[in-house]
Amino acid sequence: MALSRQRDVGAGAVPQAGLATIGGPVVTAEPSAATGGAPAPDRAPVAAHRSEFLYFALRNWKFVAGLSVVLVFIAAAVLGPVVAAHAPLEFNGPTDQPPSSDYWFGTTSFGQDVFSQFVAGLRAAFLVGALGGGLAWLLGAVVGFTAGYRGGAVDDVLNMLTNVVLVIPTLAILIIVSAYMNVHSYTVEALLIGLTSWPWAARAVRAQTFTLKTRDFVDVARLSGRSRRQVITSEIAPNMSSYLLMMFILLFGGAILIGASLDFLGLGPATSVSLGLMMNSAFLSSALVLGSWWWFLPPGIGIIGIVGGLYVMNVGLDEVFNPRLREL
Amino acid sequence: MSLSVDNLAVYYRTLRGDVRALDGVTFEIDDGEIMGLAGESGCGKSTLGKSLIRLDGRMRHVGGTVTLDGRVLPLSDDRAMNAFRYKEVSIVPQYAMSALNPTRKVGKIAKELLESRGVDFEGVRPEFVRRLELVGLTLDVLGMFPIELSGGMKQRAVMVLSTLLDPSLLIADEVTSALDVSSQRAVAEMLVEFRERQFVKSLVFITHDLAILYQAADTILVMYAGRLAEKATSDAVISRPLHPYTRLLVSSLPEVGVRYENRRLSGIPGKPPSLLEPPAGCRFRDRCPLASAMCAKQPPFVEVEPGHRVACWAVT
Amino acid sequence: MLELDSVSKVYKVGTFGGRSLQAVRDVSFDLRTGEIVSLIGESGSGKSTIGRMILRLDHVTSGSITFDGADIAGLGHSATKAYYGAVQGVFQDPFSSYNPVFKADRVFAMIRSAYFPGVGSDEWRDKLYASLASVGLSPDEVLNRYPHQLSGGQLQRLLIARALLLDIRLLVADEIISMLDASTRIDVLNLLGELKERGLGILFITHDLSLGNYISDRTMILRRGRIVETGSTASVFGNPVHPYTRMLLASVPQTHHRWGELDEVLGVGNGAGGEAPETIADTRLVEVEHGHFVALGSDAEPPVP
Numbered sequence: 001m002a003l004s005r006q007r008d009v010g011a012g013a014v015p016q017a018g019l020a021t022i023g024g025p026v027v028t029a030e031p032s033a034a035t036g037g038a039p040a041p042d043r044a045p046v047a048a049h050r051s052e053f054l055y056f057a058l059r060n061w062k063f064v065a066g067l068s069v070v071l072v073f074i075a076a077a078v079l080g081p082v083v084a085a086h087a088p089l090e091f092n093g094p095t096d097q098p099p100s101s102d103y104w105f106g107t108t109s110f111g112q113d114v115f116s117q118f119v120a121g122l123r124a125a126f127l128v129g130a131l132g133g134g135l136a137w138l139l140g141a142v143v144g145f146t147a148g149y150r151g152g153a154v155d156d157v158l159n160m161l162t163n164v165v166l167v168i169p170t171l172a173i174l175i176i177v178s179a180y181m182n183v184h185s186y187t188v189e190a191l192l193i194g195l196t197s198w199p200w201a202a203r204a205v206r207a208q209t210f211t212l213k214t215r216d217f218v219d220v221a222r223l224s225g226r227s228r229r230q231v232i233t234s235e236i237a238p239n240m241s242s243y244l245l246m247m248f249i250l251l252f253g254g255a256i257l258i259g260a261s262l263d264f265l266g267l268g269p270a271t272s273v274s275l276g277l278m279m280n281s282a283f284l285s286s287a288l289v290l291g292s293w294w295w296f297l298p299p300g301i302g303i304i305g306i307v308g309g310l311y312v313m314n315v316g317l318d319e320v321f322n323p324r325l326r327e328l
Numbered sequence: 329m330s331l332s333v334d335n336l337a338v339y340y341r342t343l344r345g346d347v348r349a350l351d352g353v354t355f356e357i358d359d360g361e362i363m364g365l366a367g368e369s370g371c372g373k374s375t376l377g378k379s380l381i382r383l384d385g386r387m388r389h390v391g392g393t394v395t396l397d398g399r400v401l402p403l404s405d406d407r408a409m410n411a412f413r414y415k416e417v418s419i420v421p422q423y424a425m426s427a428l429n430p431t432r433k434v435g436k437i438a439k440e441l442l443e444s445r446g447v448d449f450e451g452v453r454p455e456f457v458r459r460l461e462l463v464g465l466t467l468d469v470l471g472m473f474p475i476e477l478s479g480g481m482k483q484r485a486v487m488v489l490s491t492l493l494d495p496s497l498l499i500a501d502e503v504t505s506a507l508d509v510s511s512q513r514a515v516a517e518m519l520v521e522f523r524e525r526q527f528v529k530s531l532v533f534i535t536h537d538l539a540i541l542y543q544a545a546d547t548i549l550v551m552y553a554g555r556l557a558e559k560a561t562s563d564a565v566i567s568r569p570l571h572p573y574t575r576l577l578v579s580s581l582p583e584v585g586v587r588y589e590n591r592r593l594s595g596i597p598g599k600p601p602s603l604l605e606p607p608a609g610c611r612f613r614d615r616c617p618l619a620s621a622m623c624a625k626q627p628p629f630v631e632v633e634p635g636h637r638v639a640c641w642a643v644t
Numbered sequence: 645m646l647e648l649d650s651v652s653k654v655y656k657v658g659t660f661g662g663r664s665l666q667a668v669r670d671v672s673f674d675l676r677t678g679e680i681v682s683l684i685g686e687s688g689s690g691k692s693t694i695g696r697m698i699l700r701l702d703h704v705t706s707g708s709i710t711f712d713g714a715d716i717a718g719l720g721h722s723a724t725k726a727y728y729g730a731v732q733g734v735f736q737d738p739f740s741s742y743n744p745v746f747k748a749d750r751v752f753a754m755i756r757s758a759y760f761p762g763v764g765s766d767e768w769r770d771k772l773y774a775s776l777a778s779v780g781l782s783p784d785e786v787l788n789r790y791p792h793q794l795s796g797g798q799l800q801r802l803l804i805a806r807a808l809l810l811d812i813r814l815l816v817a818d819e820i821i822s823m824l825d826a827s828t829r830i831d832v833l834n835l836l837g838e839l840k841e842r843g844l845g846i847l848f849i850t851h852d853l854s855l856g857n858y859i860s861d862r863t864m865i866l867r868r869g870r871i872v873e874t875g876s877t878a879s880v881f882g883n884p885v886h887p888y889t890r891m892l893l894a895s896v897p898q899t900h901h902r903w904g905e906l907d908e909v910l911g912v913g914n915g916a917g918g919e920a921p922e923t924i925a926d927t928r929l930v931e932v933e934h935g936h937f938v939a940l941g942s943d944a945e946p947p948v949p
Contacts, residue, residue, distance in 0.1 A: 214739040219701055220751060220803070223733055225725040225758040238745050333903035368825040479687070508686035509851065512897040513903060536826060539897035566899045580830045582858040583898055584881055588837045593858070595834075599795055 017257045021117040029139065056325065060321040063316025071308030073302065080119025088273045099294050103224030106294035109285045114278075118250055125256050125306065128190045128274075135194025136201065137248045144205025145232045149213055152223070159187045166199035178267035185269055189262060193255045199208035201247050208243065212236045242321035246314050253310035260303050331357040331380075331497055331530065336392035340378045347603045349375040351554040352392065354629060355637075357497075362523055362531040364541030364562065367551035370600055374422065376551070377499045378536045379403060381412075381419045395497060414445050418495040418528075420487050422502040428474035428482060435470030438489055445493075448455040452492060458562030459488045459527070461517055487518065491527045498528040502535055506581075516544040539581060542566050550574050553600045553611035554631050560636040570638045572616050610641070646675040646698065646731075647844055651707035653869075655694050667693045669869040670707070675815060680846040681838065682856035682877070684892075685866035691849045693865075699733045700724060729759060732807035736819035739798035741834075742791035742876055745920065748799065749787050752808045759810060775805040779835055782827045797828030804835065815839070818849045833859050853896050857881050865889050870928065875936030884910070885938045 057063050085102070086093065091111040099106045105114035116236070147158035174192055180189070212218065213236070221235045238246065262268050263276025282288075282296035336353050339346040350372045350420040357363050365373045375387070380401070383389060389404040402408035421427055429437060438448045439455065457467055463484045474482060476562060485504060491498055492555050500519060504512040522528050541548050541562055548559045548565040550573065558571040569575045576596045586593065598615040601607055609624040610616070616623070622641040640643065653668040675681050685691040696702040697888055698709060700716060706719055709716050711731065719727060721745055735741055741903040742748055760768065767908040773783055779801040786798055794802070800820050817836065821829045836846055836859055850856050857877055864874040865888065873886040884890045894903070929937040 059790065216735045216737055219699075219733070219735065219745045220741050220744075223728050223752065224751070224754040225728055226754070227721065235743055239743065241745070285780060368827060386841070509853070510686065510895045513897070516897070517903070522876045537897065538900050542899050543903050560846055577826055578899070579829055581899060582830065582833070582854040582895065583900065584854050584857045584896060585900075586858060587877070588834070588859050592834065593830045594827065595831040599830075611674075 004175030039255070041134060047146065047252040053320065055109075057317070060316040060320050062312050065318060066309040069305055070313065071307070073122055073306050074126065076119055077122035080122065081116065084113065084116035086113040086226050088112065095185040096290065096292055098292075105298055106292070106293055108281065109287070109290070109292070114295055114298060117273045118275070118302065119279055120273045121278055121299060122302060122306075123271060124186050124274040125259065125302070128193065128259035129187050129252045129256040129306075131187060131190030132193035132197070132259065133248065133252035135191065136196075136198040136255065137244075138195065140251070141202025141205055141237075141244065144202040145209055147202070147283055148209025149228065149232055149236070151210075151213075157205075158202075160200045160208075162199045162229065166194065166203070168196070170196045171258070174258070174262055175265065175267055178262060184271070186259075186272070186274070189268055190255065191261055193221035193258050197251060197254055197258065201251060204243070204247070205240070208240055209236055212239055242317070246321075248316055249317070250316045251308050253307045253314075256303065259305050276304050283297045330359055330397060332395040334393050336376070336379065336394060338375055338383065339388050339390050340375075340386050342386070342604075346388070346390075348606055349387075349554055349603055351606070352378065353551075353556050353577070354392075355549060355556065355559055357530050357532070359529055360531060361407055361547060362520065362522060362545045364538075364548040364553065365532055365534040366536065366538050366541055366548055367557075368536055368600070372552040372554040373534050373551050374501055375554075377419065377501045377532060378379070380499055381417050381531070382406070382409065382472065385520040401521070408643055414490075414495065415493050416488045417496055417497045417499070419494075419499040419501065419615075420483075420490045421502050423446070423499030423506070429567065430474050432472055433473055434477075434485055441489065442492070447493065451552070456488070456608065457494055458491070460485070462525075463488055464514075475504055478511075480514060481506055483507060483511070483515055484518065487515070487522075491522055494527055496529045497530045498530075500534060501532075504535060504537065504540055512540065513543075516540055519582070520544050536567065538578065550577070553606065554603055555611055555626075556637075556639055557612070558636075558638050559629075560633075566631075570632065570643045571640050572618050572642065573612050576617075610639075645677050645712060646847075647675050647710045647862070648698075649710070651694070651697065651709060652703045653690070653697060653702065657668075659909045667869055668697075671869075671871055672707075673709050673864060673868075673871070673874065675814065675845050675847060677845050677864065678840060678843045679868060679918075680848055682841050682858045682860035682863045683864055683866060684757040684851065684853060684863060686730050686851055686892075688868065689866040689908070690869040691885060692818055693815045694851050695733065695847065697818050698728065698814075699731065699816055701733075715899060725758065729810050730812055731814045731816070732810060733816040733818060734800060734803045734807065737823055738803070739791060741803060742799065744791060746790075748789055748791045748794060748802060752809065755806060755809050756847045771809065775808045778808060779805045780831070781805065795828070796824050797832060801822065801835065804832075804839075812844065814845045814847065816847045816849070819851070822852065823849065823856055829855075831942075833897045845929050852882065853881075854898075870939065872936075872939040873937070874929070875933075876921045878887040881935070883933070885936070 076250040089112060093103060093107050093111040093113060095107060095111045096109050097103055097107040103113050103115065105118055108114060108117070132200045137203045143158050143162060147162070173196060178189070178190060209232075210232075218231060218235055221231050226234070259268065259274070260276035260279075264280050264283075266277075266280050267273055268277060276299070279296050280300040281290070282299075285295075287293075332355050333356070336350060338350040339348050345505065353372075353376065365376065367373045378384065379387065379389070380394060380403075380602075385404075394401045394415060396412070401412060401417075413443065431512075432440075442449045442452060448456060450466060457470075460467070460469060465484060465488075468482070469477065469485060477485065478607065487500075487503070503519075504632055506517050509517060510535060519531060519533060523531060533541060535541060538548070542565075545562050547559060548562045549559040550565065552573050558565065558569065558574045560568075560570075566578060569578050573596070580593055582593060582594050586618055596615055601611050601614065607613065609626050610619075613619045613623045618640075620641065625641075627639045627641045631637045632643055649672050650672045651668060655665045655667055657663050657665050665822060671694060673681070680722050683691045683694060693702065697704050700719070704717055707813065711727065717729060717876065742751065756763065756768060758835060758919075760771075763771070776783055777788065781801050783799060786794060803820075804815070818925075821832060824832060833855060836848065840846055848860055860873065860877050863877045863880045865872050865880065865886065867888050873880055873884065873889045880889065881893070884893055894906050894910045898905070898906075929939050
């Protein structure tokens with residue numbers, strides 16, 4: 001996954017000091033290294049401002065397309081349960097009905113409304129994604145920053161911890177733990193996911209922190225009386241803001257996917273509805289054989305749509321933050 | 329060999345328009361001449377050096393010609409230039425030391441380079457080794473990785489590699505800038521020696537350090553903001569500079585023996601103009617103590633004394 | 645004011661920190677108010693490491709650094725902050741010294757929030773303008789800009805202005821000139837001279853002998869982590885005793901002599917190559933004339949080219 005590398009001298013004025021960085025990590029400049037550069041012409045830095053970022057972001061079709069898909073699903077998750085005519089688990093309707101005006105997505109073989117199950121499932125998916133992804137993001141950032149900035153023994157210990165958790169087959173552990181724990185809520189599921197998917201994020205953050213730590217502006221911050229924690233949050237993290245954002249998006253999508261997998265295997269909470277659980281029930285009830293496509297297609301499309309949309313958004317953002325990937 | 333540059337103009341394409349990095353330069357280099365190309369950052373000296381051998385993706389050859397030994401160099405045609413590169417015109421790029429692939433041994437890098445040019449490595453190997461020893465590197469260097477060599481050693485190795493086929497023209501782009509004082513002297517003296525031994529016929533020595541050019545170069549060409557300011561023998565440029573920019577520059581050089589208490593040196597106030605929309609007329613006008621109304625028109629680069637050319641109305 | 649006593653710095657390198665690298669060995673010197681001391685050395689001489697240790701950015705392995713009599717090792721957070729109120733540093737790469745996602749004057753805001761929290765905006769602005777004026781910058785030229793919109797010289801001066809806001813007594817200037825253009829170099833150097841006249845002590849770290857000679861009162865030549873010659877600038881440059889110093893002086897390109905002419909005078913062999921022989925453990929110095937000390941040791945041969 002591409003890390004945004006900035007100090008781009010390609011798209012901007014060339015022998016002088018390069019174009020503004022775009023909130024991403026900075027690589028030392030080449031042209032001004034030998035002698036101090038004559039200043040670039042006075043102008044607002046390209047895309048270093050929020051407004052500039054939005055300008056480029058909204059022009060990137062990948063970002064816009066991905067974002068639109070995700071927004072549609074979010075809207076469905078928020079509004080769906082409100083407009084759904086039936087409760088998701090209520091099973092007093094006709095069984096195995098294809099979509100009709102009464103039951104928009106048809107019914108399951110238990111007589112449940114697929115549409116209301118679907119939108120409830122969307123809510124669960126986003127909950128797991130936000131909690132699980134958010135927790136993983138937080139852990140990855142904290143471990144990565146600390147290991148990268150402190151170095152030495154602290155780094156060795158954290159690195160070992162990261163590697164151990166990285167190497168453990170996550171899904172296998174989750175299956176085992178879920179089976180033992182008898183998971184009762186999505187919160188717990190999200191917690192488990194969050195606790196196991198942070199390592200790659202930590203490694204990436206650590207690597208980038210190593211590079212940024214050696215920059216002189218970190219020394220200047222220390223000379224201004226800043227504590228270690230302040231240096232990380234106020235100097236290093238802002239330089240990685242684009243990367244941290246992308247990391248969150250990926251962790252969010254990943255958590256949804258893992259959650260759906262767990263639910264599909266029947267290891268998620270059985271008392272509420274989720275997309276994976278829907279697919280599980282559909283599969284167990286031989287919906288495939290019976291031809292009840294309206295039962296398993298919506299949750300499948302839902303998962304693919306959300307996760308796929310998030311990933312496409314991420315690719316688009318990569319282009320926004322890294323001008324070299326953009327078509328000029 | 330002789331190099332003749334006539335009204336060469338090379339611009340950089342950017343989102344905001346063309347940066348006029350090199351805007352009509354004309355000069356000659358004789359056979360066996362070491363010409364120093366001096367100026368501060370942004371003046372176009374690196375652009376000039378690069379244009380003579382390879383225009384990179386952002387550069388555009390806008391006008392003018394370069395003639396080497398009577399043949400016009402096809403600057404814009406990347407493929408046609410390939411016939412000249414390394415054989416007739418060679419370059420030691422800025423940060424050549426970092427140009428060595430860290431995962432390959434030096435000998436392998438050399439072999440790959442030569443074979444890509446259609447030269448049999450085994451055939452030139454004895455000469456290669458001989459030249460390495462000449463610059464003070466032993467045969468072991470071929471078996472080492474770049475990280476095992478010091479900065480000075482890498483620089484010397486790259487210089488030998490770049491001149492192995494005895495090019496007519498060598499462009500040395502800031503080869504001494506990142507080195508220690510003692511290595512600088514060794515490398516600069518080496519350039520002169522290459523010329524003495526006919527490994528290269530002529531040299532363009534690009535640097536911002538006028539003092540090193542005084543030691544190693546025959547003539548100095550001073551550039552400012554994409555145009556030529558002055559060209560003369562190094563003696564003349566240092567002791568009898570005519571262009572106001574050169575005079576201010578020379579007088580701002582601290583020397584061993586000059587102390588703050590005794591003689592206060594001064595720099596040049598202001599900064600070079602933006603090359604995106606450069607001012608009409610002489611580009612040094614805003615900072616020049618001798619500026620007048622005439623300077624609204626670009627002064628021609630003319631010979632005011634034998635072998636001494638200046639572009640300044642106040643002088644001509 | 646500042647005193648270093650047998651300071652050494654050893655780094656652990658290699659996998660698992662197996663080998664050790666002695667970057668600084670047994671360096672002692674002092675620096676008084678209102679004087680500029682140059683620390684001259686090539687790469688690997690340890691000069692930047694000394695600067696960083698004085699600025700408490702790296703730890704001292706052995707020996708002590710005292711400021712106004714107090715040892716600076718082991719200072720707590722608030723004591724360190726107080727120390728930085730008296731000692732500041734400016735580094736080599738002006739573009740690396742600023743966080744590129746923020747505007748350049750954020751460095752002033754950082755000082756304000758740490759050291760002048762109660763100061764009102766008007767008073768702060770006056771203070772800031774006065775500081776900018778003393779380094780020769782005009783506020784509308786440099787405030788509210790991003791680092792890439794300013795030149796190297798302006799950025800370095802901004803850093804000096806930042807240090808001056810704190811009423812410091814010692815400035816560590818680590819190669820602050822080397823990345824500037826020739827026309828701005830001398831202006832920044834002159835600024836250092838002016839600051840010295842107003843009572844600031846400056847440790848001027850550089851590899852460029854001409855600059856050191858121009859601006860400093862005393863000079864120390866460092867090689868491979870130890871001092872090989874030290875004394876007043878006039879005596880070290882006028883009467884260089886140690887062969888390494890002589891070799892350096894012979895290699896500096898000057899515009900009044902050619903290289904060969906000085907070689908005989910300085911007793912140097914053929915053009916120097918700069919590769920040093922093994923490091924010498926003996927760090928004792930002998931006084932050759934008043935205030936002028938030279939190191940012993942058999943690295944008296946010119947280095948192998």
